[in-house]
Amino acid sequence: MNKTLNYKRLIATCLLVVNPCIMPNIGFAESLQDLEDLPSLDFDALMATDIQVTAAMKRLQSVSETAASIYVLTNKEITESGVTSVAQALALVPGMQVRKIDTNQWAITTRSIAGRYSSNLLVMVDGQSIYNPGFSGVYWEALNIPLNDIERIEIIRGQGGLLWGSNATNGVVNIISKNTGDTRNVLVQAAAGSELDHKVDFRVGGDLGQYSAFRVFGSLEESDKSSKSNRLIEVNDSGKKQSIGGRVDLNLNNNLSLLAQAQYTHTTMGQNLRLANIDTYEKGYYQDTYTRYHFQFMTRLEHRISSTSNQMLQASLTSQQGNQLFYKDDFLTTDIDYQMNTLINDIQFDWGVNYRHNNISVAETDYFTNIKALDSYRHVGGFLQAQFNLLPNRLKLIVGNRSEKNSFTGWEHQPMARLLWTPYLNHTVWASVSQGVKIPSLLEYNNKALISSANRIKSELVGSDNIDAEKSVSKELGYRYKANSWGLDVSIFHTKARDVLIVEPNINDTFTYISINFVPDGKLTTYGGEAVIKWQPYDKLSTELGYSFTSYKYDLPVGTEAAIGEDTYLRQIIAKAHFSLTEQHSFSVIYRIEDGAAYRTDDFSVLDLSWNWQVTPLVRFSLVGNNLLYGKHLEYNNTKETYSIGTFVEPSYLARITAKF
Numbered sequence: 001m002n003k004t005l006n007y008k009r010l011i012a013t014c015l016l017v018v019n020p021c022i023m024p025n026i027g028f029a030e031s032l033q034d035l036e037d038l039p040s041l042d043f044d045a046l047m048a049t050d051i052q053v054t055a056a057m058k059r060l061q062s063v064s065e066t067a068a069s070i071y072v073l074t075n076k077e078i079t080e081s082g083v084t085s086v087a088q089a090l091a092l093v094p095g096m097q098v099r100k101i102d103t104n105q106w107a108i109t110t111r112s113i114a115g116r117y118s119s120n121l122l123v124m125v126d127g128q129s130i131y132n133p134g135f136s137g138v139y140w141e142a143l144n145i146p147l148n149d150i151e152r153i154e155i156i157r158g159q160g161g162l163l164w165g166s167n168a169t170n171g172v173v174n175i176i177s178k179n180t181g182d183t184r185n186v187l188v189q190a191a192a193g194s195e196l197d198h199k200v201d202f203r204v205g206g207d208l209g210q211y212s213a214f215r216v217f218g219s220l221e222e223s224d225k226s227s228k229s230n231r232l233i234e235v236n237d238s239g240k241k242q243s244i245g246g247r248v249d250l251n252l253n254n255n256l257s258l259l260a261q262a263q264y265t266h267t268t269m270g271q272n273l274r275l276a277n278i279d280t281y282e283k284g285y286y287q288d289t290y291t292r293y294h295f296q297f298m299t300r301l302e303h304r305i306s307s308t309s310n311q312m313l314q315a316s317l318t319s320q321q322g323n324q325l326f327y328k329d330d331f332l333t334t335d336i337d338y339q340m341n342t343l344i345n346d347i348q349f350d351w352g353v354n355y356r357h358n359n360i361s362v363a364e365t366d367y368f369t370n371i372k373a374l375d376s377y378r379h380v381g382g383f384l385q386a387q388f389n390l391l392p393n394r395l396k397l398i399v400g401n402r403s404e405k406n407s408f409t410g411w412e413h414q415p416m417a418r419l420l421w422t423p424y425l426n427h428t429v430w431a432s433v434s435q436g437v438k439i440p441s442l443l444e445y446n447n448k449a450l451i452s453s454a455n456r457i458k459s460e461l462v463g464s465d466n467i468d469a470e471k472s473v474s475k476e477l478g479y480r481y482k483a484n485s486w487g488l489d490v491s492i493f494h495t496k497a498r499d500v501l502i503v504e505p506n507i508n509d510t511f512t513y514i515s516i517n518f519v520p521d522g523k524l525t526t527y528g529g530e531a532v533i534k535w536q537p538y539d540k541l542s543t544e545l546g547y548s549f550t551s552y553k554y555d556l557p558v559g560t561e562a563a564i565g566e567d568t569y570l571r572q573i574i575a576k577a578h579f580s581l582t583e584q585h586s587f588s589v590i591y592r593i594e595d596g597a598a599y600r601t602d603d604f605s606v607l608d609l610s611w612n613w614q615v616t617p618l619v620r621f622s623l624v625g626n627n628l629l630y631g632k633h634l635e636y637n638n639t640k641e642t643y644s645i646g647t648f649v650e651p652s653y654l655a656r657i658t659a660k661f
Contacts, residue, residue, distance in 0.1 A: 121170055128318070157171050165379070296318050419432070458514070497526070607627070624653065
C-alpha cells in the first residue's frame with residue numbers, strides 16, 4: 001500500500017469519524033474506493049487549500065471557518081526548519097513567547113509573560129492534557145514526542161476554556177500525531193552537533209489487518225552543557241532523555257474506530273539553582289542533578305451514529321514523578337471525557353462531560369512543606385455549544401458555556417459567544433467575547449516554599465486555601481483573507497482579569513521571618529494583537545512575515561506586587577522563507593526579533609538556517625545553524641522566578657540524517 005493511498009484513507013477516516021455530516025450515507029469501504037481515483041498528491045498538497053483543524057471547535061473544520069486566532073504548524077515546516085523539540089518548534093509561531101532558560105528548560109506561553117512554571121497555556125497531545133498538577137504547567141524538557149510522527153501542531157492564541165477546561169486562559173497547544181496508516185515503514189534518524197551530543201530516533205510501523213495499523217518508536221538523546229551562566233558560577237545544564245512508546249489505530253467496522261497510544265520518558269538533567277542556605281537563609285547558587293519519569297496512556301473510541309451525529313469516549317492516564325534538590329513530586333492523573341457532535345435542523349450542537357482525578361504526593365524537603373495533608377483533588381463538569389447559521393454561508397453565531405466543579409474553588413463557569421462573517425469569497429471576519437478561568441495550582445493552594453533572604457531572616461512563599469480562581473474576560477476581533485498565492489490573518493484582543501494572583505509580604509514583630517502570601521486581589525489589563533502574512537510567489541518559494549504586540553498593566557493594592565511579571569510590553573517580528581532550489585535541495589531561513597523588558601534581558605534577534613538534501617527518495621540529510629547573529633545572548637533573566645537561573649544562548653550547529661525503509 002503506497003503512501004498516497006494511506007493519506008487518502010486517513011482523510012476518509014477523518015471525514016467519516018470526526019465529522020460524518022460531510023459524507024452522509026457513504027460506507028467506509030466505499031468511500032475509500034472512491035478516494036483511489038484521486039490524483040497522486042502528497043498530504044500537504046491535498047490539505048493546502050484550507051487546513052483542517054480541531055482545537056478551536058473540538059471537531060474537524062477548516063481554518064477559514066474558525067472564529068479564533070489560530071495558527072497551524074505542519075509536519076513539513078517542523079521537519080524542514082531543523083528544530084529538535086516541540087518547545088523549539090513553537091518558536092516558529094508568531095505571537096508565541098518562547099524563551100530558552102538553559103539547554104534543557106524553557107519558558108513558553110502566549111499573550112502573557114512566560115515563566116518556567118507558567119500555568120495559563122493548555123498543552124495537549126492528541127487531546128490528552130499533559131499539565132503537571134503541582135503548578136498547572138508543563139515540564140517542556142520531559143516532552144519528547146518524535147517530530148517525524150507529528151502531523152501538525154494547532155495553536156490557539158486566546159481563551160479556549162469553553163472546550164478544554166480551566167487554565168486554557170491564554171492559549172491552547174494541541175499536538176496531533178500521525179495516524180499509523182501513514183507510518184507503515186521503518187524510520188531511523190541520527191543527529192549530532194555542537195550543543196546536541198547525539199540524538200537517535202527510530203520508528204517501526206506496519207499493518208494490523210486491512211484497515212488498521214500500528215507503530216512503535218523510541219528515542220535516545222544527550223545534550224552538552226552551556227558555556228556561560230548569567231551568574232559567575234560553573235554551568236551545569238547537560239541532559240539525557242530516553243523515550244519509548246507506541247500507537248495502534250483499529251477500524252473495527254465502517255462506523256467504529258479505536259485509538260490507543262502510550263509513551264514513557266525518562267529525563268536526567270543538570271540545573272543551576274538560586275536557593276536559600278537552610279542555616280543562614282542567605283541566597284546561594286547550587287548545582288543539582290534532576291530526574292523526571294513521565295508515562296502517558298490514552299485510548300479513544302469514536303463512533304459514527306448516523307450521517308448527522310457522532311460520539312467519542314476518551315480515557316487517559318498520566319503518571320509524573322520528579323526528584324529535585326528542592327522539590328519531589330509524584331502525581332497520577334486520570335481523565336475521562338465523553339463528547340457528542342450532532343446536526344439538528346441546520347444547528348450544530350457539540351456537548352460533552354469530563355472527569356479528572358489527581359492523586360498527589362509532594363514530599364516535604366528543606367525547601368517545600370505542605371499546609372494540609374492533601375492526597376487528591378478532582379474536577380468534574382461539562383460543556384455545551386451551539387452553532388447557528390444566521391445567514392446561510394455568510395453569518396454564523398456560536399454560543400456556549402462550560403461549567404466545572406473543582407476541589408479548590410468549587411463551581412466555575414466559562415461562557416463564550418463568537419460571530420463568524422463571510423462577506424465575500426475568501427474574506428472572513430470574526431469576533432468573540434469569552435470568560436476564562438484559571439484555578440489555583442497545588443503550589444499556590446497548599447505549599448510553603450523557602451526562598452532566599454538576607455541578615456538571617458527566614459522568608460517563605462506561602463500558599464492559601466482562601467484564594468479564588470482568576471477570571472478574565474477577553475474580547476477579540478479578527479480578519480482572515482486567503483487567495484491563491486497569499487493570505488493575511490490579523491487579530492486584536494483586550495483582556496481584563498480580576499482575582500489575579502499576587503503576593504503580599506508580611507514581617508513579624510522581631511524581624512526574623514517574612515511571610516510572602518499568595519492573595520487574589522490583583523487586576524490585570526492585557527491588550528495587543530498578531531498579524532501574519534503568507535506569500536508564495538511561485539511553487540519553489542514560500543514566505544511568511546509575522547508581527548505581535550502585547551501590553552500588560554497591573555492594578556495592585558498598596559503593599560503588594562505581581563507574582564510574575566510587571567507593567568511592560570512585548571513585541572516580536574518573525575520572518576520565514578523556504579526555497580526549493582531543486583527537487584533534492586531546499587533551504588529554510590528564520591529570522592526573529594524580540595523586544596521588551598519583561599524578562600529583564602536586552603532586546604535580541606536570532607537567525608536560523610537549514611539546508612535539506614534529499615539524497616535518495618528514502619534518505620535525507622540536513623545541516624542546521626541556530627542563533628547565528630550573536631556570540632551569546634540571554635533570553636531569560638526573570639529573578640522573580642525564585643529558583644531558575646538562565647544561561648546564555650550560543651550559536652549551535654547540527655547535522656542530521658534520516659532514512660526510511
